[in-house]
Amino acid sequence: MSGVSLKPRAPFEARVDFSGITPAVTCPxxxxxxxxxxxxxxxxxxxxxxxxxxxxxxxxxLLIEGxxxxxxxxxxxxxxxxxxxxxxVGAWAGRGMGGGVLRIAGDAGDFLGAExxxxxxxxxxxxxxxxxxxxxxxxRGMSGGVLKIGGSAGPRAAERQRGGxxxxxxxxxxxxxxxxxxxxxxxxxxVGPLAGRxxxxxxxxxxxxxxxxxxxxxxxxxxxxxxxxxxxxxxELAEVLAGWTLARRIxxxxxxxxQGEVLAPE
Amino acid sequence: MxxxxxxxxxxxxxxxxxxGTRLIVTADTPEWALTAGRTTxxxxxxxxxxxxxxxxxxxxxxxxxxxxxPGVSLLIFAMDFKQLKTVVPLRLxxxxxxxxxxxxxxxxxxxxxxxxxxxIRYFADGHQISKKIGDGKGAxxxxxxxxxxxxxxxxxxxxxxxxGVGGGNFLILARSRAAALKAAEAAVAAMxxxxxxxxxxxGGVVRSGSKVGSKYKGLFAxxxxxxxxxxxxxxxxxxxxxxxxxxxxVIDGVSFEAVSEATRVGITAVCALGAEGGVVxxxxxxxxxxxxxxxxxxxxxxxxxxxGAA
Numbered sequence: 306m307s308g309v310s311l312k313p314r315a316p317f318e319a320r321v322d323f324s325g326i327t328p329a330v331t332c333p334x335x336x337x338x339x340x341x342x343x344x345x346x347x348x349x350x351x352x353x354x355x356x357x358x359x360x361x362x363x364x365x366x367l368l369i370e371g372x373x374x375x376x377x378x379x380x381x382x383x384x385x386x387x388x389x390x391x392x393x394v395g396a397w398a399g400r401g402m403g404g405g406v407l408r409i410a411g412d413a414g415d416f417l418g419a420e421x422x423x424x425x426x427x428x429x430x431x432x433x434x435x436x437x438x439x440x441x442x443x444x445r446g447m448s449g450g451v452l453k454i455g456g457s458a459g460p461r462a463a464e465r466q467r468g469g470x471x472x473x474x475x476x477x478x479x480x481x482x483x484x485x486x487x488x489x490x491x492x493x494x495x496v497g498p499l500a501g502r503x504x505x506x507x508x509x510x511x512x513x514x515x516x517x518x519x520x521x522x523x524x525x526x527x528x529x530x531x532x533x534x535x536x537x538x539x540x541e542l543a544e545v546l547a548g549w550t551l552a553r554r555i556x557x558x559x560x561x562x563x564q565g566e567v568l569a570p571e
Numbered sequence: 572m573x574x575x576x577x578x579x580x581x582x583x584x585x586x587x588x589x590x591g592t593r594l595i596v597t598a599d600t601p602e603w604a605l606t607a608g609r610t611t612x613x614x615x616x617x618x619x620x621x622x623x624x625x626x627x628x629x630x631x632x633x634x635x636x637x638x639x640x641p642g643v644s645l646l647i648f649a650m651d652f653k654q655l656k657t658v659v660p661l662r663l664x665x666x667x668x669x670x671x672x673x674x675x676x677x678x679x680x681x682x683x684x685x686x687x688x689x690x691i692r693y694f695a696d697g698h699q700i701s702k703k704i705g706d707g708k709g710a711x712x713x714x715x716x717x718x719x720x721x722x723x724x725x726x727x728x729x730x731x732x733x734x735g736v737g738g739g740n741f742l743i744l745a746r747s748r749a750a751a752l753k754a755a756e757a758a759v760a761a762m763x764x765x766x767x768x769x770x771x772x773x774g775g776v777v778r779s780g781s782k783v784g785s786k787y788k789g790l791f792a793x794x795x796x797x798x799x800x801x802x803x804x805x806x807x808x809x810x811x812x813x814x815x816x817x818x819x820x821v822i823d824g825v826s827f828e829a830v831s832e833a834t835r836v837g838i839t840a841v842c843a844l845g846a847e848g849g850v851v852x853x854x855x856x857x858x859x860x861x862x863x864x865x866x867x868x869x870x871x872x873x874x875x876x877x878x879g880a881a
Contacts (some may be wrong), residue, residue: 318588374622468703487701489702489704508702508723527722527723528722529716529722529723530638530640530674530722530723530725531714531716531723531725533638533639533640534638534674534676534714534725535702535704536639537637537638537639538637538704539704542704543769552809564698564700566700
């Protein structure tokens with residue numbers, strides 16, 4: 306089959322681990338091979354056909370109709386192709402993705418895009434905790450690619466982020482960009498307490514300057530050429546930076562020797 | 572071949588392979604962009620004495636530049652890639668970094684990478700900021716911000732390079748110095764419309780064309796005595812009696828085609844002035860065809876302009 310469409314037969318009774326089931330895996334398989342593809346379901350493994358109706362879809366696309374909050378690891382490890390979920394997903398969606406496109410029409414659970422290194426994730430709804438962050442025990446969060454969240458993000462988004470671009474259209478929860486190493490974050494709405502604590506490098510674009518941890522130092526308002534460049538080179542940030550002439554630059558977390566920055570229009 | 576009373580001599584310009592790169596320099600105003608461009612491409616007329624040949628390719632409108640400000644496009648050529656990697660960061664550091672309001676971006680995406688901020692970022696003494704945003708993998712996606720007293724200097728990490736052509740040329744043989752200068756100025760103005768080329772000499776014009784070698788040890792080049800009007804009769808001369816002055820246009824370009832087109836446009840402008848403008852002939856410099864692999868045959872280049880005249 307060139308493309309695959311999956312429709313849940315019924316709401317899942319247990320959590321389903323969809324890690325590794327990507328367009329690159331499913332698209333070359335025949336219908337019969339797909340039906341027998343093993344999928345972890347709760348404490349056991351079941352055949353894909355036991356959970357989904359399987360049909361063909363456009364070339365290179367894996368489509369999951371409806372989605373389910375118990376569907377974990379959607380797009381995890383994906384390197385190419387397009388994976389579309391027409392509804393919510395569980396935790397670990399897009400974890401460790403290195404390429405391709407993951408589109409989710411609903412909400413996502415915790416660790417969305419954790420350790421993302423390339424490609425693009427577009428979430429229409431809200432994300433749980435640790436979006437773009439590091440998995441438990443990992444030293445680094447996302448290091449590349451684009452993670453776009455249409456709604457709000459839960460606590461600790463961009464934790465230990467090393468690179469790439471995280472865009473949150475709505476609010477961001479407590480501890481945004483905690484221990485951030487590098488990369489870029491943009492939040493359109495309000496930001497929870499303790500944003501940027503432990504930040505080493507990296508940039509956070511905000512609409513307004515929030516209360517920041519004690520280690521942040523206000524360097525004043527500046528006319529930054531870099532913002533003009535970013536607005537033209539990065540389409541995702543063009544709208545965010547439109548109309549910015551002066552940016553207030555707050556540097557931190559200086560208590561830890563960090564040189565990260567929070568930028569907000571003056 | 573005679574065009575508007577001007578003889579196009581049956582000869583060719585002999586050119587050499589060079590390695591080149593393009594920088595896009597922007598500034599708050601067109602004047603400061605030009606200042607940066609002129610400074611960066613200063614003292615870069617000939618690889619013989621300057622290490623590179625450089626010039627302003629063209630002026631850029633704000634909508635053509637990466638940061639939406641006025642800019643200039645610069646081309647820098649060297650004899651090999653190692654030399655190019657040496658001269659570009661030097662000129663960037665001394666002439667663009669220091670110039671008020673400027674920023675510098677990659678002008679070529681492909682080819683071997685020539686370091687820009689990759690080298691000069693250390694000027695920021697640890698305060699430099701690297702940015703690589705988005706999922707694009709093209710050249711110039713990583714750039715650096717260097718805090719400076721004026722604000723910030725923004726510069727791409729590196730730029731691409733291209734195998735180019737250096738030393739394309741033609742000579743304007745005129746009745747007087749004034750006529751030669753007027754013809755050369757007309758050629759330079761017309762050639763400014765051709766992309767991918769620079770005219771590295773002052774104002775695009777050379778008054779001291781050279782031959783290879785010298786009677787003095789250690790000199791690689793010396794005055795082209797065959798074209799010096801004041802030596803006519805004392806040395807084998809290429810000048811007829813009516814020629815009182817000769818000026819040369821030297822062309823470096825990113826490709827054979829670009830140099831060829833610039834040659835055609837330049838000679839056409841010279842011939843438009845014609846014999847009435849005091850122009851006697853158009854010639855070219857070569858070394859017998861044995862040194863440079865690129866030969867720009869004047870009559871072949873101008874054949875479409877001849878209109879049957881010969």
